[in-house]
Amino acid sequence: MFEKVKEMIAQYVEADLSGISDSTRFADDLGFNSYDFMCMLGDAEDELDLEIDEAAAGKLKTVGELVAYLEGLQ
Amino acid sequence: MEKIIGGIKRDCYPLTPAQLVHMYTLKFSPTDEVVNIGTGQFLQCNMNVAALREALNQAIERCESMRMRLWKDPETDELWQYILPYENQYFEYYDFSEWNEDKAHEVLQKWTSQPFDTYRGALSRIVIVSLPNGYNGYYLNVHHVCMDSASVIAFTKDVLEIYCYLMFDKPYPTPMTSYIESVKNDLAYEGSKRQKRDAAFWQAELDRPEPMYTDFTGPGRLQVMRQEKNNPNLRWCVLPTADSAGNTIVYSLDVDSTNKILDFANEHDIPVSAVILHAIRTVLCKFNNNETDITIKDFISRRSTIQNKKCGGVRMHCLPLRTIMPTDTTVLESMRIIKEQQQKVFLHADYSTLRYYYEERMKYGGDPGSNYHSVAFTYQPASAKSIVSYLKGIGFKSRWYSSGRQPQPMYVTAMHRPGDGGLNFYFGYQLESATPEEIEFLYYFTGRVLFRSIENPDKTIQEIMDMV
Numbered sequence: 400m401f402e403k404v405k406e407m408i409a410q411y412v413e414a415d416l417s418g419i420s421d422s423t424r425f426a427d428d429l430g431f432n433s434y435d436f437m438c439m440l441g442d443a444e445d446e447l448d449l450e451i452d453e454a455a456a457g458k459l460k461t462v463g464e465l466v467a468y469l470e471g472l473q
Numbered sequence: 474m475e476k477i478i479g480g481i482k483r484d485c486y487p488l489t490p491a492q493l494v495h496m497y498t499l500k501f502s503p504t505d506e507v508v509n510i511g512t513g514q515f516l517q518c519n520m521n522v523a524a525l526r527e528a529l530n531q532a533i534e535r536c537e538s539m540r541m542r543l544w545k546d547p548e549t550d551e552l553w554q555y556i557l558p559y560e561n562q563y564f565e566y567y568d569f570s571e572w573n574e575d576k577a578h579e580v581l582q583k584w585t586s587q588p589f590d591t592y593r594g595a596l597s598r599i600v601i602v603s604l605p606n607g608y609n610g611y612y613l614n615v616h617h618v619c620m621d622s623a624s625v626i627a628f629t630k631d632v633l634e635i636y637c638y639l640m641f642d643k644p645y646p647t648p649m650t651s652y653i654e655s656v657k658n659d660l661a662y663e664g665s666k667r668q669k670r671d672a673a674f675w676q677a678e679l680d681r682p683e684p685m686y687t688d689f690t691g692p693g694r695l696q697v698m699r700q701e702k703n704n705p706n707l708r709w710c711v712l713p714t715a716d717s718a719g720n721t722i723v724y725s726l727d728v729d730s731t732n733k734i735l736d737f738a739n740e741h742d743i744p745v746s747a748v749i750l751h752a753i754r755t756v757l758c759k760f761n762n763n764e765t766d767i768t769i770k771d772f773i774s775r776r777s778t779i780q781n782k783k784c785g786g787v788r789m790h791c792l793p794l795r796t797i798m799p800t801d802t803t804v805l806e807s808m809r810i811i812k813e814q815q816q817k818v819f820l821h822a823d824y825s826t827l828r829y830y831y832e833e834r835m836k837y838g839g840d841p842g843s844n845y846h847s848v849a850f851t852y853q854p855a856s857a858k859s860i861v862s863y864l865k866g867i868g869f870k871s872r873w874y875s876s877g878r879q880p881q882p883m884y885v886t887a888m889h890r891p892g893d894g895g896l897n898f899y900f901g902y903q904l905e906s907a908t909p910e911e912i913e914f915l916y917y918f919t920g921r922v923l924f925r926s927i928e929n930p931d932k933t934i935q936e937i938m939d940m941v
Contacts, residue, residue, distance in 0.1 A: 411777060433815070435777040438775075438777035440820060444667070453816050457813060457816040
């Protein structure tokens with residue numbers, strides 16, 4: 400799932416993906432705004448065939464938190 | 474789909490839902506310039522006009538939507554778009570450097586009110602301009618079906634980076650992405666799994682009790698509508714849009730005050746847009762007898778992926794942001810409720826604007842043109858800030874010109890200035906809907922609520938309203 404999330408991030412920001420870890424923060428480290436983040440969650444819904452709870456997902460801050468959240472839905 | 478247009482084969486594509494919003498505006502507006510976007514981008518430095526012409530040409534070659542044309546099939550009346558191959562253009566040069574600057578801007582504003590021949594001609598016009606005080610750059614007037622403000626900013630960045638490559642040996646900018654690819658993606662949304670999910674979300678929104686119209690001038694307009702319809706419980710209102718004559722008033726917030734908003738948003742993990750929306754929402758609550766059910770039309774630029782940020786075109790959707798909260802809600806709770814609702818809207822923002830508002834009218838039975846919102850809002854975080862970081866120490870002016878027509882009764886845009894990053898608030902309004910004094914009043918209260926809220930995040934909305 401970590402690699403999948405990295406692939407999705409690569410669609411949104413021109414970042415060095417090798418530097419991304421569980422503790423990487425979407426807003427502070429990668430420059431995501433809330434719209435970018437929610438769109439990425441929409442992609443995750445499509446690609447992983449999941450249904451995301453917007454309120455819960457909106458509280459996720461780091462790559463590791465998102466990975467754990469998505470794994471929990473599978 | 475291949476079509477023969479003027480004897481030439483063209484690859485044609487249907488219009489996207491975002492484009493159809495502007496065609497709808499065009500259809501119901503008495504004048505065509507309502508869909509014009511006028512902007513001027515000026516650097517305070519000597520400009521090599523030949524190099525700027527070359528940079529503009531290269532930027533147009535790289536930006537498909539700047540070469541987009543519309544075609545109406547004479548047999549079916551269907552609308553199609555296609556991309557013209559690149560051809561070198563000559564851009565006229567106008568020297569206003571000896572003019573009074575306000576007079577120069579008046580000319581550019583006047584040019585913005587010149588309508589395009591939507592189905593038969595070019596949909597943009599560019600001229601190179603010198604202003605007083607050593608500012609040089611270009612003016613762009615473009616049809617909204619080709620570009621939105623985010624596209625214009627991306628295009629400007631490209632022009633200036635190419636210019637710096639040509640003149641100062643800076644790196645050549647990375648290519649723009651394909652506009653046609655983004656059109657194909659938008660068209661593929663129709664009938665997709667995502668569309669079904671979005672439809673379910675918006676249907677659930679429509680299954681809530683009927684919203685309440687709140688006007689930025691107070692309850693008078695709704696009261697008149699209730700009398701006209703002989704219905705004291707009416708909750709919607711038709712705003713006057715027969716004549717779209719409009720104006721834009723710009724208010725500039727100083728850098729320190731802007732930073733207070735940004736710092737507060739950062740500290741409390743609230744998007745800047747939600748902080749501003751809280752202020753507008755609270756003003757609507759105060760002006761409408763403490764109404765708890767407030768809807769604001771949220772304009773969403775839909776530019777998140779690298780592909781969408783650099784593809785040009787128009788991608789804006791506008792959908793309702795409805796929040797219901799009692800006046801004993803604290804400022805922070807209010808902002809968090811707005812943030813959560815906005816996140817839901819964001820997740821489902823690919824849903825067609827026109828489809829949603831049609832379904833809303835069918836659901837609640839309003840008259841054509843009926844609304845539950847009086848204010849439309851957008852926050853434009855992408856500024857030309859990144860451009861000036863490239864050209865450190867050089868003055869930069871970015872102006873947006875009104876065409877003299879407004880598609881929305883009241884459209885508030887918060888946008889960062891390219892020079893110092895301070896916030897500008899653009900209040901675009903229809904002359905039939907508001908007076909300059911009412912706009913001033915709205916801005917005054919919005920600002921008061923905004924800063925009292927930031928200073929007192931634990932106070933309730935009621936306490937904030939009492940303070941201002």
